[in-house]
Amino acid sequence: MASxxxxxxxQPQVVDIASGGSVxxxxxxxxxxxxxxxxxxxxxxxxxxxxxxxxxxxxxxxLCIAVGAGASGALNMWFDADIDARMARTAARPxxxxxxxxxxxxxxxxxxxxxxxxxxxxxxxxxxxxxxxLTIAFYIFVYTMWLKRRTPQNIVIGGAAGAFPxxxxxxxxxxxxxxxxxxxxxxxxxxTPPHFWALALYRCRDYERVGVPMLPVVAGPEETxxxxxxxxxxxxxxxxxxxxxxxGGWLYGVASVILGGAFVALSWQVYRTxxxxxxDAAAKRLFGFSILYLxxxxxxxxxxxxxxxxxxxxxRMLA
Amino acid sequence: xxxKESEKRRRMRSIAIAWALVGLAALFFVVTLVxxxxxxxxxxx
Numbered sequence: 232m233a234s235x236x237x238x239x240x241x242q243p244q245v246v247d248i249a250s251g252g253s254v255x256x257x258x259x260x261x262x263x264x265x266x267x268x269x270x271x272x273x274x275x276x277x278x279x280x281x282x283x284x285x286x287x288x289x290x291x292x293x294l295c296i297a298v299g300a301g302a303s304g305a306l307n308m309w310f311d312a313d314i315d316a317r318m319a320r321t322a323a324r325p326x327x328x329x330x331x332x333x334x335x336x337x338x339x340x341x342x343x344x345x346x347x348x349x350x351x352x353x354x355x356x357x358x359x360x361x362x363x364x365l366t367i368a369f370y371i372f373v374y375t376m377w378l379k380r381r382t383p384q385n386i387v388i389g390g391a392a393g394a395f396p397x398x399x400x401x402x403x404x405x406x407x408x409x410x411x412x413x414x415x416x417x418x419x420x421x422x423t424p425p426h427f428w429a430l431a432l433y434r435c436r437d438y439e440r441v442g443v444p445m446l447p448v449v450a451g452p453e454e455t456x457x458x459x460x461x462x463x464x465x466x467x468x469x470x471x472x473x474x475x476x477x478x479g480g481w482l483y484g485v486a487s488v489i490l491g492g493a494f495v496a497l498s499w500q501v502y503r504t505x506x507x508x509x510x511d512a513a514a515k516r517l518f519g520f521s522i523l524y525l526x527x528x529x530x531x532x533x534x535x536x537x538x539x540x541x542x543x544x545x546x547r548m549l550a
Numbered sequence: 551x552x553x554k555e556s557e558k559r560r561r562m563r564s565i566a567i568a569w570a571l572v573g574l575a576a577l578f579f580v581v582t583l584v585x586x587x588x589x590x591x592x593x594x595x
Contacts, residue, residue, distance in 0.1 A: 257563075
């Protein structure tokens with residue numbers, strides 16, 4: 232997720248792509264940092280689900296979800312190579328750098344997507360397999376190909392793709408979907424717009440240059456700041472919902488309220504600080520915090536569940 | 551890119567694909583054992 236500055240005037244270091252990319256280039260196609268957040272949220276969905284799951288099957292499910300997420304990343308990079316080449320944040324990716332041929336990236340992504348869904352379906356269960364297939368298809372066809380270049384609501388609707396992993400994890404453990412897993416979905420779904428719009432606020436020119444209608448480009452930074460605040464105000468109470476369905480305990484309740492408050496406070500700063508570098512700095516702070524926020528609330532859910540599996544560790548610590 | 555470097559990349563990719571296939575076969579084998587569990591030894595003689 233972190234940005235990398237690239238000299239946009241420099242010529243791409245075009246490698247002889249007929250010889251293909253290195254293994255490291257193909258790993259980069261998988262978007263490993265995005266993959267790590269996907270695997271983590273899926274792990275929480277899997278562990279938070281009722282009942283028990285054999286560790287080998289749980290590890291298999293996570294591996295399939297990781298590979299599926301990587302396949303989505305590769306297919307996204309294949310389709311978006313033209314705009315990636317013209318944006319500072321993405322110009323160093325393997326395809327715009329000329330290190331991997333677009334066709335190779337396409338084949339790589341399709342093969343990984345196919346095998347991840349098939350393996351999850353065959354070895355774990357077909358509900359999870361179908362959900363993983365839906366997630367990949369949604370990310371590629373709905374977000375990348377259809378919405379991204381057409382509407383400023385691209386990441387609002389497309390954000391669903393990033394919200395599915397905990398549901399896939401939950402389905403891996405239970406063979407179905409439920410209100411609890413839908414709430415985990417909803418948390419990430421509501422988190423995605425303010426997260427990406429904070430980034431878009433200080434990367435606005437990049438998106439404008441390549442014609443991607445991100446909200447700051449189409450509606451302006453003022454409206455984007457307002458929308459960020461609205462979503463933050465909705466996200467904070469939604470993130471407390473797990474307490475009311477028995478998914479989170481008191482520790483999660485306290486953590487989600489504090490973290491939600493911090494999210495709203497930083498969004499308020501973004502809303503109020505509109506000019507120059509201070510405005511960019513506020514947006515960068517919110518973007519950085521949003522990653523920590525999602526990680527933290529899911530980590531607390533995981534912690535509570537692991538502790539409850541092991542008896543009353545917290546109870547003993549507090550006694 | 552030199553011929554040697556190109557050859558090296560191709561070789562590394564081939565090794566990575568081979569390991570991925572071996573891993574996939576091992577995964578199916580292990581999960582089959584896990585799913586069958588104690589029933590592996592429960593068959594008519």
